[in-house]
Amino acid sequence: MNWKFWKKNGQTPEEVTPIVQSPSNQPSNGDEPRITTSEVIQYIGNGRYQVFVNILMGMISFADVAEIYVTAIIILDLACEWNLTALQKALIPAAVLTGAAIGSFVGGKVADSFGRKSILIAAYYLITVASIVSITATNYYVYIASRAFCGFGISVSYPISACYIHEFSVVNHRTTGVVQYQTIGALGGVYACVVSLFVMGLDNGWRWELTLVLVPVVVTLIVLHFSDESPRYYLASCQQEKAVEILRKIASTNGVELPDTMLPTAVEPQSTSYMEVYQEPHTRMSVIMTFLHFSWAWCYTGICYFIPDAFTYAYCYLSNFFQSTYISDEGCILYTRSEYLFYLVIVTIFIPGIFIGGFSTEYFGRKPTAIWSNWALVGLYILLLICVHWTITLFILVLCCLILGGLTVLIWTMGPELYPSHMRTTSNGLLNTFNRLGAAGGAFFTEYVDPYNMYLVIGTYIFFEIITGVACLFINVETKGLHLKDTEKEETHVVKSNGASPEQQRRGDESADDKK
Numbered sequence: 001m002n003w004k005f006w007k008k009n010g011q012t013p014e015e016v017t018p019i020v021q022s023p024s025n026q027p028s029n030g031d032e033p034r035i036t037t038s039e040v041i042q043y044i045g046n047g048r049y050q051v052f053v054n055i056l057m058g059m060i061s062f063a064d065v066a067e068i069y070v071t072a073i074i075i076l077d078l079a080c081e082w083n084l085t086a087l088q089k090a091l092i093p094a095a096v097l098t099g100a101a102i103g104s105f106v107g108g109k110v111a112d113s114f115g116r117k118s119i120l121i122a123a124y125y126l127i128t129v130a131s132i133v134s135i136t137a138t139n140y141y142v143y144i145a146s147r148a149f150c151g152f153g154i155s156v157s158y159p160i161s162a163c164y165i166h167e168f169s170v171v172n173h174r175t176t177g178v179v180q181y182q183t184i185g186a187l188g189g190v191y192a193c194v195v196s197l198f199v200m201g202l203d204n205g206w207r208w209e210l211t212l213v214l215v216p217v218v219v220t221l222i223v224l225h226f227s228d229e230s231p232r233y234y235l236a237s238c239q240q241e242k243a244v245e246i247l248r249k250i251a252s253t254n255g256v257e258l259p260d261t262m263l264p265t266a267v268e269p270q271s272t273s274y275m276e277v278y279q280e281p282h283t284r285m286s287v288i289m290t291f292l293h294f295s296w297a298w299c300y301t302g303i304c305y306f307i308p309d310a311f312t313y314a315y316c317y318l319s320n321f322f323q324s325t326y327i328s329d330e331g332c333i334l335y336t337r338s339e340y341l342f343y344l345v346i347v348t349i350f351i352p353g354i355f356i357g358g359f360s361t362e363y364f365g366r367k368p369t370a371i372w373s374n375w376a377l378v379g380l381y382i383l384l385l386i387c388v389h390w391t392i393t394l395f396i397l398v399l400c401c402l403i404l405g406g407l408t409v410l411i412w413t414m415g416p417e418l419y420p421s422h423m424r425t426t427s428n429g430l431l432n433t434f435n436r437l438g439a440a441g442g443a444f445f446t447e448y449v450d451p452y453n454m455y456l457v458i459g460t461y462i463f464f465e466i467i468t469g470v471a472c473l474f475i476n477v478e479t480k481g482l483h484l485k486d487t488e489k490e491e492t493h494v495v496k497s498n499g500a501s502p503e504q505q506r507r508g509d510e511s512a513d514d515k516k
Contacts, residue, residue: 037232037264037421038171038483040247046173047254053168054177056227057161058184059220060120063127063213064154066188068439069343070213071096071147072304073196074206076334081206082140090448092144097301097440099148100155101433105274107156108429112272112422115237116164117229120157124221127153131214135207155436159428166416167230167424168250171483178413179358186354186405189347191216196340232421235264235486264486272423277430284476285418286427291471292370292411293431294438295464299377300404302442302461303397304346349398350405357406358413366414367475373407374469381461411435417479421486438464 071093079089103123111119130149137143165177192213199208231250234243244263251258278286360369377400384396419427446457 035262035264036483037167037235037243037247037486040258040262040264041168041250042170042483043262044170044247044251044254044256044258046170047256049250049253050168050170050173050177052253053227054165054180055184056220056223057165058181059216059223060157060161061181061185062188062191063217063220064158064188065185065347066192066213066216067096067150067154068301068304069189069192069347070209072443073192073200073335073340073343074209077200077206078140078143080334084140086448088140090444092147093301093443094440095144095148096151097436097443099151101436101440103152103155104159104429104432104436106429108159108425108427108432109272109274110156111160111163111425111429112233112236115229115233116160116167116425117224117227120160120164120227121221121224123153123156124217124224126150126156127217128214128221131210131217135210135214151436155432159432160425162412163416163424163428164230166484167232167421171481174417175358175362175409175413178409179354182354182405182408182412183351186347186350188216189350190344193340193344193347196343197337200335200340201337231264232424232484232486236421240265272426274426274430276423277419277427282418282427284474286431288471288475289411289415289418289431290434291468292374292407293435295374295468296404296407296411297435297438298442298464299381299400299461300408300442301439302446302457303400303404304343304443346397346401349401353402353405354409356402357409360406361410361413362480365478365480366410367472367478369406369410370414370472370475371469373403373410374465374472377403378462378465378469381458381465385455385458385462414479417482417484418477419485421484424484 075089075092078084078092082088107119107123127150130146130153133146134143134150137146162178162181165181166174169177192209195209195212199205199212202208228246228249229242231243231246234240234246247263248258276282357369357373360372380396380400380403384393384400387393387396415428415431416424442460445460449457
C-alpha cells in the first residue's frame with residue numbers, strides 16, 4: 001500500500017490491522033481491490049470545488065422555488081386581466097406543476113443515459129424560451145401552455161441537481177451541501193416576493209415580475225456551461241479516462257495531489273427501468289420515499305396558496321389596516337402589499353427550518369427526523385384546524401413552515417443516498433414526479449376550494465401526514481455516514497474520515513485531525 005495514504009492520516013502500515021474486504025471489492029484474480037469513486041472523493045476531501053458545485057446547483061433550486069411563488073403572486077392579476085373563472089384560475093398552478101411532474105419523470109431517466117450536465121443545459125434553454133413566451137402571452141391558453149413547459153424544464157433539472165451535489169460531496173458534507181442548496185432555493189422565494197413589492201400594482205406588473213424572475217435563470221444557464229460532468233456518470237458509462245480527468249480537476253482545485261494508485265476503475269454499464277426503482281432491494285424505501293415526497297409537496301405548496309386566504313379569514317376580525325385584498329378599477333379583487341409581505345415572511349421562515357432540518361438529519365439520523373417531523377406536522381395541523389385566534393394561527397403557520405423547511409433537507413439528502421449511480425437520477429426523478437403531482441394537487445385543491453372552507457383544506461394535510469408518519473415508522477435503512485454506491489452489488493460501509501485510504505475508509509478509521 002502506498003505510504004502516502006497512511007502518512008496523510010498520521011498512521012503507519014503497522015498500526016493498521018488487516019481489513020475484511022466487501023464482496024463487491026474482493027478481487028477475483030489476485031489484483032488489488034477495486035477503488036470506488038466514493039473512496040477517491042473522500043480522499044480528496046471537501047474544498048473549493050464543492051463550494052462551486054453547491055452554489056451552482058443552488059441556483060437551480062433558486063429558480064424552482066421562485067417559480068412556485070411567482071405563480072401564486074401573480075394569479076389574481078391574471079384572473080383580472082383575462083376574466084378567468086375559479087376553475088381556470090386553479091388550473092394555472094396545476095398546469096405548471098403537472099408539467100413539472102412530467103419533466104421529473106423524463107429528466108431523471110435521460111440524465112442516467114446521457115449525462116447530468118448536457119440535460120441540465122438543455123432544460124435551462126427550454127425554461128428560458130418558455131419564460132419569454134409567458135412574458136409576451138396575449139391570452140390565457142398561450143400563457144398556461146408556456147408555463148407548463150417552464151415547469152417541465154425546471155423539474156427536469158431539479159432532481160438531477162440534487163443528485164449532482166451528492167455525487168461530488170464527501171460523506172460528512174452531504175447534508176451540509178443539501179442545506180446550502182435548499183437555503184439558496186429559499187432565497188429564490190424571497191427574491192420573487194421582494195420583486196413583487198416593487199412591480200405588482202404597476203401596469204403589466206405581472207409581466208415585469210416574470211421578467212425579473214427570468215434573470216437568474218439566464219445567469220444559471222450561462223454558468224452551467226462552465227460546469228463538469230459527474231465522474232460517477234462517466235464511470236457508470238465506461239468512460240474511465242473522462243472520469244479520471246474530472247477527479248484530477250477536483251483534487252487540483254481543492255489543493256490535493258491525487259496519486260495514480262488512487263484512481264477508480266470503470267464498472268460494467270447497467271441500464272435501469274422505472275419499475276426497478278420499486279423492486280428489491282429498494283421496494284420498501286422507494287414506497288416510503290414516495291409518501292414523503294407526495295405529502296410534503298401537497299402540504300408545502302398548499303400552504304403557499306393557503307396563506308393569503310388564511311390571513312383574509314383571520315384578519316376579518318381586525319381593523320382595515322390589515323386589509324389583504326382590494327378592488328381594482330376594473331372591479332377585480334387583487335392582493336395588496338400586505339399579501340406580498342406575508343409571502344415574504346413565510347418563505348423567509350423556511351430558511352431557519354432548513355438549518356434545523358439539516359442539524360436533525362445529520363445529528364439524529366434520517367429515520368428519527370422523518371418520524372418526528374411528520375407527526376409534529378399532524379399535531380400542528382390539528383391545532384390549526386381548531387384555532388380561532390389570528391395570533392395563534394400565525395404562530396402555528398410559522399412552526400409548520402419551519403418543519404416543512406427541515407423536511408425538504410431530509411428528502412433530498414436521503415433520496416440520492418439510497419440508489420447506485422446507474423439509477424440515481426432515474427429513481428429521484430421518478431420520486432420527484434410524485435412530489436410535483438402532490439404539489440399540483442395541493443395547489444389546485446387549495447385554490448379551487450372556497451377560501452373560507454379551510455377545514456376541508458387542512459383536513460387533507462392531516463390525512464396525508466398521518467399516512468406518511470406511519471410509513472416512516474417502517475424505514476429500514478439508515479444512510480447516515482454511508483458512501484454512495486457505484487453499483488448495486490457494491491457493499492455500503494460507514495466512512496468517517498477525509499483524506500483516508502480505501503482500507504481506512506472501509507474500516508471507519510478516524511483521521512489524524514479527528515484524533516488530535
